[in-house]
Amino acid sequence: xxxxxxxxxxxxxxxxxxxxxxxxxxxxxxxxxxxxxxxxxxxxxxxxxxxxxxxxxxxxxxxxxxxxxxxxxxxxxxxxxxxxxxxxxxxxxxxxxxxxxxxxxxxxxxxxxxxxxxxxxxxxxxxxxxxxxxxxxxxxxxxxxxxxxxxxxxxxxxxxxxxxxxxxxxxxxxxxxxxxxxxxxxxxxxxxxxxxxxxxxxxxxxxxxxxxxxxxxxxxxxxxxxxxxxxxxxxxxxxxxxxxxxxxxxxxxxxxxxxxxxxxxxxxxxxxxxxxxxxxxxxxxxxxxxxxxxxxxxxxxxxxxxxxxxxxxxxxxxxxxxxxxxx
Amino acid sequence: xxxxxxxxxxxxxxxxxxxxxxxxxxxxxxxxxxxxxxxxxxxxxxxxxxxxxxxxxxxxxxxxxxxxxxxxxxxxxxxxxxxxxxxxxxxxxxxxxxxxxxxxxxxxxxxxxxxxxxxxxxxxxxxxxxxxxxxxxxxxxxxxxxxxxxxxxxxxxxxxxxxxxxxxxxxxxxxxxxxxxxxxxxxxxxxxxxxxxxxxxxxxxxxxxxxxxxxxxxxxxxxxxxxxxxxxxxxxxxxxxxxxxxxxxxxxxxxxxxxxxxxxxxxxxxxxxxxxxxxxxxxxxxxxxxxxxxxxxxxxxxxxxxxxxxxxxxxxxxxxxxxxxxxxxxxxxx
Numbered sequence: 001x002x003x004x005x006x007x008x009x010x011x012x013x014x015x016x017x018x019x020x021x022x023x024x025x026x027x028x029x030x031x032x033x034x035x036x037x038x039x040x041x042x043x044x045x046x047x048x049x050x051x052x053x054x055x056x057x058x059x060x061x062x063x064x065x066x067x068x069x070x071x072x073x074x075x076x077x078x079x080x081x082x083x084x085x086x087x088x089x090x091x092x093x094x095x096x097x098x099x100x101x102x103x104x105x106x107x108x109x110x111x112x113x114x115x116x117x118x119x120x121x122x123x124x125x126x127x128x129x130x131x132x133x134x135x136x137x138x139x140x141x142x143x144x145x146x147x148x149x150x151x152x153x154x155x156x157x158x159x160x161x162x163x164x165x166x167x168x169x170x171x172x173x174x175x176x177x178x179x180x181x182x183x184x185x186x187x188x189x190x191x192x193x194x195x196x197x198x199x200x201x202x203x204x205x206x207x208x209x210x211x212x213x214x215x216x217x218x219x220x221x222x223x224x225x226x227x228x229x230x231x232x233x234x235x236x237x238x239x240x241x242x243x244x245x246x247x248x249x250x251x252x253x254x255x256x257x258x259x260x261x262x263x264x265x266x267x268x269x270x271x272x273x274x275x276x277x278x279x280x281x282x283x284x285x286x287x288x289x290x291x292x293x294x295x296x297x298x299x300x301x302x303x304x305x306x307x308x309x310x311x312x313x314x315x316x317x318x319x320x321x322x323x324x325x326x327x
Numbered sequence: 328x329x330x331x332x333x334x335x336x337x338x339x340x341x342x343x344x345x346x347x348x349x350x351x352x353x354x355x356x357x358x359x360x361x362x363x364x365x366x367x368x369x370x371x372x373x374x375x376x377x378x379x380x381x382x383x384x385x386x387x388x389x390x391x392x393x394x395x396x397x398x399x400x401x402x403x404x405x406x407x408x409x410x411x412x413x414x415x416x417x418x419x420x421x422x423x424x425x426x427x428x429x430x431x432x433x434x435x436x437x438x439x440x441x442x443x444x445x446x447x448x449x450x451x452x453x454x455x456x457x458x459x460x461x462x463x464x465x466x467x468x469x470x471x472x473x474x475x476x477x478x479x480x481x482x483x484x485x486x487x488x489x490x491x492x493x494x495x496x497x498x499x500x501x502x503x504x505x506x507x508x509x510x511x512x513x514x515x516x517x518x519x520x521x522x523x524x525x526x527x528x529x530x531x532x533x534x535x536x537x538x539x540x541x542x543x544x545x546x547x548x549x550x551x552x553x554x555x556x557x558x559x560x561x562x563x564x565x566x567x568x569x570x571x572x573x574x575x576x577x578x579x580x581x582x583x584x585x586x587x588x589x590x591x592x593x594x595x596x597x598x599x600x601x602x603x604x605x606x607x608x609x610x611x612x613x614x615x616x617x618x619x620x621x622x623x624x625x626x627x628x629x630x631x632x633x634x635x636x637x638x639x640x641x642x643x644x645x646x647x648x649x650x651x652x653x654x655x656x657x658x659x660x661x
Contacts, residue, residue, distance in 0.1 A: 123643075127647035128647065128650060128659055129643050129644065130597050132402065132597075133587060134640075134644075136584055136639075137643050138636075138640065139584075140584060140632065140635060141636035141639075142636075144630075144631075144632035144633025144636040144637070145633055148629055148630060148632075148633050210657055210660040213656075213657070213660065214657075219660075251577075257462070258466055261462065262459070262463070271459055272456070302473060303470045303471070303473035303477070303574075304474070306467065306469050306473065307466075307470035307471060310465070310466035313459075313463045317455050318449075318455065323456065324454075325454065
């Protein structure tokens with residue numbers, strides 16, 4: 001940085017100076033998408049439409065928050081699809097058990113997801129199984145459990161009033177509740193990652209687990225907790241989705257695996273762990289949601305959407321998600 | 328005397344996979360209704376194994392594909408989607424006169440090669456992580472499959488299909504013969520070539536392989552490309568069995584997942600550098616047999632996904648026994 005630009009940079013608030021190029025690129029892509037979208041559809045930039053997008057984004061945002069913590073560790077959580085479905089289904093199932101069940105529906109759904117996360121965590125941290133494998137296996141087990149539970153059909157139980165309110169209501173006029181929930185969870189994640197020893201340990205493990213262990217961090221406990229959080233947040237995303245659609249469905253989680261990973265990685269978090277900010281994840285989530293929205297506004301059929309989606313993600317990763325050349 | 332011990336030690340995991348398969352298949356055979364009714368006659372055994380082989384061979388091809396990539400310490404989460412894409416393509420092209428059919432087969436295999444090559448290019452030249460890159464390319468391949476077959480349908484050259492799914496000399500399932508031919512034509516030359524050994528070396532330790540001056544990039548590219556080819560052979564066989572093409576997302580995901588399970592059961596190390604496609608093939612056969620045991624014992628088919636998931640979970644947890652050999656806790660973090 002030359003002497004000329006330095007004073008100018010100092011005038012920016014601290015937050016902006018810390019922004020890394022990947023996050024800036026992600027935000028730039030959001031602006032591009034907004035412009036492109038408004039060319040196709042004049043209503044695209046109206047506040048109503050954008051708020052609606054933010055509401056849809058908040059479901060992905062909640063799920064991506066858990067994914068981000070796991071990716072920061074240098075691991076990955078592929079059990080998201082059925083954690084989401086399990087959270088939604090179990091919450092709806094609890095709702096069928098009278099008033100007590102109705103009150104406990106949301107915590108019970110989250111609890112089920114957390115159990116899956118705990119199994120993942122034990123496998124990765126204590127049994128040293130590669131996370132990619134154990135989470136695929138628990139995903140299959142969760143799917144099997146849900147197939148047995150539902151008998152292969154979408155369950156008939158519907159979401160409770162509370163679930164519908166947190167997903168679709170507006171406590172503050174004009175601001176959907178789902179967005180508020182995402183904001184709360186996001187604030188919690190930022191606090192956890194930047195202001196607590198847990199957060200420091202997560203970054204440390206992501207950089208080099210061996211070094212973190214030798215520095216006295218109980219790395220196995222941290223990994224276990226991180227996976228439990230990821231499972232719980234995925235399930236919470238499922239609860240929100242079930243509230244939004246007012247019931248749970250078999251494959252409700254399938255469409256959230258790639259987007260949640262993509263959102264985190266497009267937000268500049270290194271897939272190898274140890275590097276990344278929550279601001280980037282927010283950018284990634286909004287980016288993915290806008291992309292999906294534009295593709296559906298353009299009335300692209302599902303097949304084309306899948307293709308473009310994959311191409312765009314690879315293209316953006318090639319822009320700024322490449323790992324350094326070995327050697 | 329010592330020579331054969333080394334040989335056995337080298338092939339231990341493959342032999343273990345063969346053992347598991349033999350045991351499971353024996354239990355399966357003994358309890359199968361067709362054999363319980365008729366006794367251990369040659370026709371009954373050959374009937375049962377033909378059906379079992381036709382199902383298991385599909386997974387065996389996809390598992391072989393996964394093995395090639397896993398050996399280089401990568402992973403290909405798009406194999407299931409290449410499998411589905413080539414199935415849809417074959418349901419359009421592998422029809423008509425023998426010449427047209429042959430042309431169709433070549434095109435289908437070529438598309439598989441291209442898909443694999445694209446994965447390889449993105450991972451090696453693009454330097455993206457294989458997990459994310461192949462999930463994304465998998466999405467592309469599935470989209471293409473959906474364009475080809477928005478609804479299940481199509482047909483296939485039934486003479487060819489029946490020849491490859493029937494029995495040779497009235498006894499040997501011809502799909503198994505096809506599997507053996509593919510192993511001889513693709514796996515054996517690959518694993519014995521310089522590039523094959525380089526693939527093992529780069530999976531074992533990429534830095535050491537680089538220092539030794541072996542062509543890492545070429546070897547990895549070949550591994551990904553051949554993986555695409557093998558997945559497309561699987562897709563071709565799926566068309567031969569079902570006579571149709573269908574862009575089923577769940578089926579693609581399941582095959583990707585099961586291919587990893589088969590690879591793990593077959594003793595291929597997910598950290599790279601260890602294992603063989605032969606092991607993975609027997610892992611695939613064993614996994615399919617275990618899944619079908621439920622039918623033999625008359626369980627509700629609803630329990631099958633859970634049962635397969637638990638088998639997978641147990642199989643991957645078995646690797647944890649290596650922890651007992653760890654002398655220094657720092658070895659946890661490799």
